[in-house]
Amino acid sequence: MIFTTRFAPSPTGPLHLGHAYSALLAHDLARASGGRFLLRIEDIDRARARPEWEAQIYEDLAWLGIDWPEPVMRQSGRLPVYHAVLQDLWERNAVFACHCTRRDIAEAANAPQEGATILGPDGIVYPGTCRGRRCGDGETAIPTQAALRLDMGAIAEGAAKAEPLGFHEAGCGPDGQSGWIGFTFEELCRDIGDVVLSRRDMGTSYHLSVVLDDAAQGITHVLRGQDLFEATKIHVVLQRLLGLPTPIYNHHKLIRDEAGRRLAKRDDARAISLYRSEGRTPQDIRKMVGL
The missing domain is CATH 3.40.50.620 (HUPs)
Structure with missing residues (x-):
């Protein structure tokens, strides 16, 4: 049995540090086990899902050094x-x-x-x-x-x-x-x-x-x-x-803010794209989330 895991975000907002931690952890474990890491887009909420958010998911994950096989499973299909x-x-x-x-x-x-x-x-x-x-x-x-x-x-x-x-x-x-x-x-x-x-x-x-x-x-x-x-x-x-x-x-x-609350997509201040624009590196993100 091949170790197979996945990261399955919803394209309803920007990925934040909590997403980065979950995706990096899964990707690291799959590599260490000689297994597979899959990406799945959970876009059943058609009222909130946006193509631009899905595109940014791919960009943010690739920037973090995460790769995945194609095609990507999308729930809407x-x-x-x-x-x-x-x-x-x-x-x-x-x-x-x-x-x-x-x-x-x-x-x-x-x-x-x-x-x-x-x-x-x-x-x-x-x-x-x-x-x-x-x-x-x-x-x-x-x-x-x-x-x-x-x-x-x-x-x-x-x-x-x-x-x-x-x-x-x-x-x-x-x-x-x-x-x-x-x-x-x-x-x-x-x-x-x-x-x-x-x-x-x-x-x-x-x-x-x-x-x-x-x-x-x-x-x-x-x-x-x-x-x-x-x-x-x-x-x-x-x-x-x-x-x-x-x-x-x-x-x-869970990755939490200074007040102990878990991060949500409304926490744009912790969006991966913002850290990217500030010149942070993928290694900086790893340190922030404790990897």
């Missing part, structure tokens, strides 16, 4: 793949149609009878308002005017309880977790809930596309920030449901 999998899940009654807005979800979750609001990887854990709207009564086509949510409870009922859920953590979770990270469907239903697999305006979601893309590219090791540690549990469930392999995960530290 894989929408038929995502649709086919969603259709299969819809016919298997593994997903249901949801018409709730974010406000609807917040109000339902904060209702007195619901108790304390629980926050999961995608925000407020869905209270189950539309659960039960599945394929039935001859309706075999995926609804086009609704989001599709994974029915975590139904999947838990049909799961083989003897098979443990989990993944191997080669890096470090937010609380120092490493090694085998096991969890149960009970924890998933309580702490994560019915996550969205297809948004009305995208035709897919991050969770679904990243799982399918990693499998399609033969990714053996996923390197990404600790902020996605809990989301990995969702990805393991989808891999189990779709019969896909589970990679080894390496959740690395």
Whole structure:
């Protein structure tokens, strides 16, 4: 098995120091292992993705000394793949149609009878308002005017309880977790809930596309920030449901600003392109992020 990892940015803004750390770390590990480093463009958010940001991703990474094989996988070219999998899940009654807005979800979750609001990887854990709207009564086509949510409870009922859920953590979770990270469907239903697999305006979601893309590219090791540690549990469930392999995960530290906040694309002051324009070198960037 060849060590294969990837860097998968979204072309919705400039790459910053946090991106540089993740890309350099993955590229370094792939080279040290005699493996492959792939670049993938996660451009499913068509409302925010811009060609100029994608072009700058290529420029910034090349300047850092990172190379990758062509062609580059772009998620916008894989929408038929995502649709086919969603259709299969819809016919298997593994997903249901949801018409709730974010406000609807917040109000339902904060209702007195619901108790304390629980926050999961995608925000407020869905209270189950539309659960039960599945394929039935001859309706075999995926609804086009609704989001599709994974029915975590139904999947838990049909799961083989003897098979443990989990993944191997080669890096470090937010609380120092490493090694085998096991969890149960009970924890998933309580702490994560019915996550969205297809948004009305995208035709897919991050969770679904990243799982399918990693499998399609033969990714053996996923390197990404600790902020996605809990989301990995969702990805393991989808891999189990779709019969896909589970990679080894390496959740690395987050690059933070002076106040301890993790960097975001709005932090243009830490954009790689700005450091380039100031005359910094790729080695300077490595020192800044601790490599």
